[in-house]
Amino acid sequence: xxxxxxxxxxxxxxxxxxxxxxxxxxxxxxxxxxxxxxxxxxxxxxxxxxxxxxxxxxxxxxxxxxxxxxxxxxxxxxxxxxxxxxxxxxxxxxxxxxxxxxxxxxxxxxxxxxxxxxxxxxxxxxxxxxxxxxxxxxxxxxxxxxxxxxxxxxxxxxxxxxxxxxxxxxxxxxxxxxxxxxxxxxxxxxxxxxxxxxxxxxxxxxxxxxxxxxxxxxxxxxxxxxxxxxxxxxxxxxxxxxxxxxxxxxxxxxxxxxxxxxxxxxxxxxxxxxxxxxxxxxxxxxxxxxxxx
Amino acid sequence: xxxxxxxxxxxxxxxxxxxxxxxxxxxxxxxxxxxxxxxxxxxxxxxxxxxxxxxxxxxxxxxxxxxxxxxxxxxxxxxxxxxxxxxxxxxxxxxxxxxxxxxxxxxxxxxxxxxxxxxxxxxxxxxxxxxxxxxxxxxxxxxxxxxxxxxxxxxxxxxxxxxxxxxxxxxxxxxxxxxxxxxxxxxxxxxxxxxxxxxxxxxxxxxxxxxxxxxxxxxxxxxxxxxxxxxxxxxxxxxxxxxxxxxxxxxxxxxxxxxxxxxxxxxxxxxx
Numbered sequence: 421x422x423x424x425x426x427x428x429x430x431x432x433x434x435x436x437x438x439x440x441x442x443x444x445x446x447x448x449x450x451x452x453x454x455x456x457x458x459x460x461x462x463x464x465x466x467x468x469x470x471x472x473x474x475x476x477x478x479x480x481x482x483x484x485x486x487x488x489x490x491x492x493x494x495x496x497x498x499x500x501x502x503x504x505x506x507x508x509x510x511x512x513x514x515x516x517x518x519x520x521x522x523x524x525x526x527x528x529x530x531x532x533x534x535x536x537x538x539x540x541x542x543x544x545x546x547x548x549x550x551x552x553x554x555x556x557x558x559x560x561x562x563x564x565x566x567x568x569x570x571x572x573x574x575x576x577x578x579x580x581x582x583x584x585x586x587x588x589x590x591x592x593x594x595x596x597x598x599x600x601x602x603x604x605x606x607x608x609x610x611x612x613x614x615x616x617x618x619x620x621x622x623x624x625x626x627x628x629x630x631x632x633x634x635x636x637x638x639x640x641x642x643x644x645x646x647x648x649x650x651x652x653x654x655x656x657x658x659x660x661x662x663x664x665x666x667x668x669x670x671x672x673x674x675x676x677x678x679x680x681x682x683x684x685x686x687x688x689x690x691x692x693x694x695x696x697x698x699x700x701x702x703x704x705x706x707x708x709x710x711x712x713x
Numbered sequence: 714x715x716x717x718x719x720x721x722x723x724x725x726x727x728x729x730x731x732x733x734x735x736x737x738x739x740x741x742x743x744x745x746x747x748x749x750x751x752x753x754x755x756x757x758x759x760x761x762x763x764x765x766x767x768x769x770x771x772x773x774x775x776x777x778x779x780x781x782x783x784x785x786x787x788x789x790x791x792x793x794x795x796x797x798x799x800x801x802x803x804x805x806x807x808x809x810x811x812x813x814x815x816x817x818x819x820x821x822x823x824x825x826x827x828x829x830x831x832x833x834x835x836x837x838x839x840x841x842x843x844x845x846x847x848x849x850x851x852x853x854x855x856x857x858x859x860x861x862x863x864x865x866x867x868x869x870x871x872x873x874x875x876x877x878x879x880x881x882x883x884x885x886x887x888x889x890x891x892x893x894x895x896x897x898x899x900x901x902x903x904x905x906x907x908x909x910x911x912x913x914x915x916x917x918x919x920x921x922x923x924x925x926x927x928x929x930x931x932x933x934x935x936x937x938x939x940x941x942x943x944x945x946x947x948x949x950x951x952x953x954x955x956x957x958x959x960x961x962x963x964x965x966x967x968x969x970x971x972x973x974x975x976x977x978x979x980x981x982x983x984x985x
Contacts (some may be wrong), residue, residue: 421877423809427890432817435802435861442832442858443824449835509735513727516720524727533968534738535919537940538957542741545950552753552950554740584737589979596976596984607779613723634980641826652940669830669924671727673837683834690831699828 447690451685460677466472474684484660484668484687489692490665491575496643497577499586500636506583507590507635512620514591515598525595532588536648543581544653574654574661581649586642590635597631598624623712633704644693665689738961745955752950760869767955775954780938784960786849787934790919791856792910798857799864804894806865807872809879811827822981825862829922834909860913863978867912869983871905872898908974910965918964935960946961 458467478485482533514525531539536671543658547555550568560566570577583595611618647666650656655665656671663671744765746753771777806814835951837846845851875898883893899906921936928937939960942953967973974985 421808421880423805423890428809428811431801431890431894433807435865436800436817438798438822439821439858439861441826442855443827446832446835446839447827449839450831453834472944510730513723513730516723516727518724518727520721520728526972528731529968529972529975530735530738533919533964534917534961535936535939535964536921537936538741538961541939541953541957542737543944546740546744546752546954548735552755554757557755557757584734587734592976593980593984631984634983638980645828645830645922648940650935651921651925656768665923666828666830669833670922673834674926679834679838686828686832686834689828693826693828703897711714 424462424565433624450683450686453468453679456683457682458679459539460553460679461564462582462677470680474680475688478681478684478688482687484663485688487660488663488689489662492644492666493664494638494644495575495578495582495662495664498575499582499643500639502583502588503639504632504636506587508594508632509529510587511594512624513596515595521581524543524546529588532587532592534585536585536646537652539581539585540652543577543584548577548580554575558640570654571658578649578653578662581653582643582646586639589639593631593635593638597628637697637700639692641697644696654686665692672708715952727973741954743954744951745958747951747954749949749951752954753948767951768959770952771956773949777959778940780933780935781934781955783849784918784934787852787932788914788927790849790853790915791860791917794853794857795864795913796906799861800868800899801894803865803868804872807869808875808877808898819864819871824858825981833923834925834928836925840914843975844928847931847933849932852924852928852932855927856917856920859916859920863913863916863981864909867909867974867978867979868902868905870977870985871902871909875901881976887912903976908971908978911971912974912978914967915964915971918967929985935946 455469455471456467457465457470457473459465464664510528514521514528518524534542545553547553547674548569550556550566550571555569556566566571570582605623605627609623614622637648645666646664647670650662650667651670654662656667665685669682669685672678672685676682715825745757745767746765747758747761748764751758751761767867781872806818840846840851844855879897879901880893888897910971918934919936920934921940924934924941925937928934940958940959942949973977
């Protein structure tokens with residue numbers, strides 16, 4: 421079917437213009453601001469063009485920025501890898517027919533619906549509080565020393581909360597993948613005498629490839645933006661142990677009121693996210709081609 | 714026999730794992746019905762006389778209700794406007810694709826992938842300049858932009874499933890494009906519409922980064938209220954749990970209702 425060009429424009433253009441105005445245009449402004457010296461709370465200093473000074477400070481002098489990038493990579497990688505692992509286990513278990521399957525699936529996806537700030541207050545207090553928390557009750561009863569996870573292993577604490585949230589996301593996509601693997605292929609393998617592990621490694625896993633790819637890519641893009649958990653549970657601390665790029669930009673603008681520097685950080689964050697996404701796309705495509713061959 | 718035993722073992726493992734995953738939610742729900750003393754009791758208390766005071770407190774607290782109202786207004790408003798802009802585009806892209814459509818769609822997707830920190834600074838400055846800072850209208854405008862790519866991608870995949878004859882027949886009858894779009898095509902994809910709406914509501918309801926940067930007391934939503942608990946009332950676990958439970962219940966209802974389309978929405982229509 422075809423449609424007159426003018427009618428197509430009329431239908432599509434409003435959405436495109438809207439999106440461009442609220443995403444592209446602000447990003448171009450961010451780029452523009454990143455070359456300026458501009459402190460919101462000090463209007464007497466004025467606004468001036470300073471070339472790449474914000475970038476050279478951010479990239480070469482600001483040690484917190486470097487820590488924020490490293491923290492972001494560690495925390496994101498930890499979350500994505502662990503939730504992929506747990507999500508895959510969960511998907512394989514929930515794919516088998518068993519009584520109560522529907523209810524079990526509904527309960528298993530529930531954490532994904534919990535808003536990030538609720539996730540953080542619940543884990544920080546009810547579960548991980550070193551004195552009154554549920555987890556510490558168990559660990560101390562098992563004879564382990566009392567630990568304050570968010571103070572002593574803050575990255576692990578943030579990763580734990582986020583893995584709890586993102587495991588269902590992985591599980592949902594992988595479960596859809598498992599459902600698309602035809603049962604007769606698996607049955608044929610069973611007839612040929614393949615054991616469960618061989619069947620998984622040679623049949624299910626390669627066929628699941630595209631779904632694993634998609635889930636890792638999407639989760640990475642979302643998890644790179646993780647903010648609410650850190651804002652509530654650690655405020656980027658202790659020190660800057662859990663200060664990630666999004667949180668550092670937030671600090672620079674909300675506490676430092678520094679438009680130029682925070683914009684330069686924002687530009688770096690966008691570049692980093694694009695590099696990671698491009699790198700992942702390639703890596704995953706190659707890995708799965710190899711395993712198919 | 715061994716395979717039946719193995720099966721039963723796997724099922725038991727599934728139950729235990731699922732219960733462990735759901736436990737933090739269950740524990741929060743329970744804590745909402747406890748007194749403050751029982752909520753922090755060690756060893757943890759499983760059986761107790763439930764009290765409804767914490768829920769009553771939350772529901773009669775003007776602050777909480779205000780934030781709740783902001784959440785409802787902003788998420789419903791932004792979902793409706795995203796439909797208004799997104800459905801015509803999805804209709805054209807889904808039913809009348811040209812060789813440029815793929816490019817348009819990936820551009821739409823790229824706006825969704827843009828990290829929020831890449832746009833937040835100008836938004837703060839512009840919103841303050843034109844008095845949209847800390848306003849319901851400002852948050853609705855922003856969340857519409859978040860929901861729009863989802864509406865376009867998901868509705869496009871639903872529109873693409875409409876039989877072409879149906880549209881062709883209406884055209885032969887002389888119906889104009891707007892009539893066909895809103896009176897024939899949209900009613901045909903009602904289930905898809907409902908699923909898309911639920912997903913938009915969930916994402917707007919839970920969004921935190923933009924609202925904490927761009928809103929204050931006049932437009933802040935529930936995620937901000939809950940975050941505030943940490944600083945002001947961090948030790949009132951029972952009250953905090955009740956407020957948290959009430960804040961996530963609407964999302965649970967929406968999420969479970971949209972469960973079958975969830976994957977489609979999360980993958981922007983890539984996985985059906």
